[in-house]
Amino acid sequence: MEEKKQKIILTGDRPTGRLHIGHYVGSLRRRVELQESGEFDKIFIMIADAQALTDNADNPEKVRQNIIEVALDYLSAGLDPAKSHILIQSQVAELTELTFYYMNLVTVQRLQRNPTVKQEIQMRGFNDDAAADNKAGTPVGFFCYPISQAADITAFKATTVPVGEDQEPMIEQTREIVRKFNATYGPALVEPEILLPDNAACLRLPGTDGKAKMSKSLGNCIYLSDSAEEVKAKVRGMYTDPGHLQVSDPGKVEGNPVFTYLDAFCRPEHFERFGECFHGRKSSFDFHSLEEVKAQYRAGGLGDVMIKNFLTEVLNDTLEPIRVRRKALEKDLPYVYDVLRKGTEAAREAAAATLADVKRAMRINYFDAGVLDELIKEQSERFK
Numbered sequence: 001m002e003e004k005k006q007k008i009i010l011t012g013d014r015p016t017g018r019l020h021i022g023h024y025v026g027s028l029r030r031r032v033e034l035q036e037s038g039e040f041d042k043i044f045i046m047i048a049d050a051q052a053l054t055d056n057a058d059n060p061e062k063v064r065q066n067i068i069e070v071a072l073d074y075l076s077a078g079l080d081p082a083k084s085h086i087l088i089q090s091q092v093a094e095l096t097e098l099t100f101y102y103m104n105l106v107t108v109q110r111l112q113r114n115p116t117v118k119q120e121i122q123m124r125g126f127n128d129d130a131a132a133d134n135k136a137g138t139p140v141g142f143f144c145y146p147i148s149q150a151a152d153i154t155a156f157k158a159t160t161v162p163v164g165e166d167q168e169p170m171i172e173q174t175r176e177i178v179r180k181f182n183a184t185y186g187p188a189l190v191e192p193e194i195l196l197p198d199n200a201a202c203l204r205l206p207g208t209d210g211k212a213k214m215s216k217s218l219g220n221c222i223y224l225s226d227s228a229e230e231v232k233a234k235v236r237g238m239y240t241d242p243g244h245l246q247v248s249d250p251g252k253v254e255g256n257p258v259f260t261y262l263d264a265f266c267r268p269e270h271f272e273r274f275g276e277c278f279h280g281r282k283s284s285f286d287f288h289s290l291e292e293v294k295a296q297y298r299a300g301g302l303g304d305v306m307i308k309n310f311l312t313e314v315l316n317d318t319l320e321p322i323r324v325r326r327k328a329l330e331k332d333l334p335y336v337y338d339v340l341r342k343g344t345e346a347a348r349e350a351a352a353a354t355l356a357d358v359k360r361a362m363r364i365n366y367f368d369a370g371v372l373d374e375l376i377k378e379q380s381e382r383f384k
Helices: 021-037 049-055 060-077 094-105 108-113 115-123 145-155 165-185 228-236 257-265 269-278 290-299 304-330 333-362 371-382
Strands: 008-013 042-047 085-088 160-162 193-195
Touching (some): 008 021, 008 145, 021 042, 021 060, 021 160, 042 060, 042 333, 060 304, 060 333, 085 333, 094 333, 108 115, 115 145, 145 165, 145 333, 160 165, 165 193, 165 333, 228 304, 257 290, 269 304, 304 333
Parallel strands (some): 008 042, 042 085, 160 193
């Protein structure tokens, strides 16, 4: 009888700062849903500190301090250590060895064509033309990011990788490495599938300034740990439709971050609970759905202030339980670090098993039980 194939998830984040609501709708909320679905045999959630060091090598303390920030965000958002292994990447040495072997399966030219690598290099201001200045060029470790990510995914034999759409080129590169390895050495690795958010608005949440991507480096984020007042202030200053100058003007919904956020976070019950946001001195509306709000905004007569007030209530309603759990966890840091230690130990065990399979397939497992005797016998024949 054929053994049932396990369903395994691997995903994670770089610890370069607190997680924001783009992370939440793009992947974190879905991770919790998948965790609670009971459909998966194992779930590994990685804090990718080694990858964060590829462009923060001169500031390791930043990465070190943010490990606990990300762990707190994970746990407060609902990841359960009884159901998901939360691990620290740098503490699983097998990942580095796998990366080294996979480097021989990828060309420099293929890495240069990776759209995510090109975008990230541009965003960080790396300048490869300034070859005389080491600091201006792209670090090799950063350039090899897709290979390292392939090692992370395959080490746990992940079948499913829930990420945002910007990571699609990275997952495809992993699939190429898996196919190349298995064709060259034999079927030792599992080819993963990407799992994108099912809400189109969640694929890539724009920044509060209207830029295409919410990013810590651009300072256009709303963080999961922001206070209610911080959320209110950030929403108040959000970019909307620049052509919607007067309340009576027709407004554009498409490309308007306020409506994109509502698409990602708004639920039907929010209209019953926060409908008073649309009641004012000069005009009042009784909306029962987001489509009604959009229709009125397009027609004119609905001001940005009302919509922003509603969005503030919606976001704070979502974030308040997360804030409460985070405050409690901040007072019990030994527990949080114990979660990380145990999750890392489970990850190391799984990665070690995969590395053994890889070395066996590559025939570089020289000292495994039974292999050395066979190797000595084989080589002795050569030297007779």
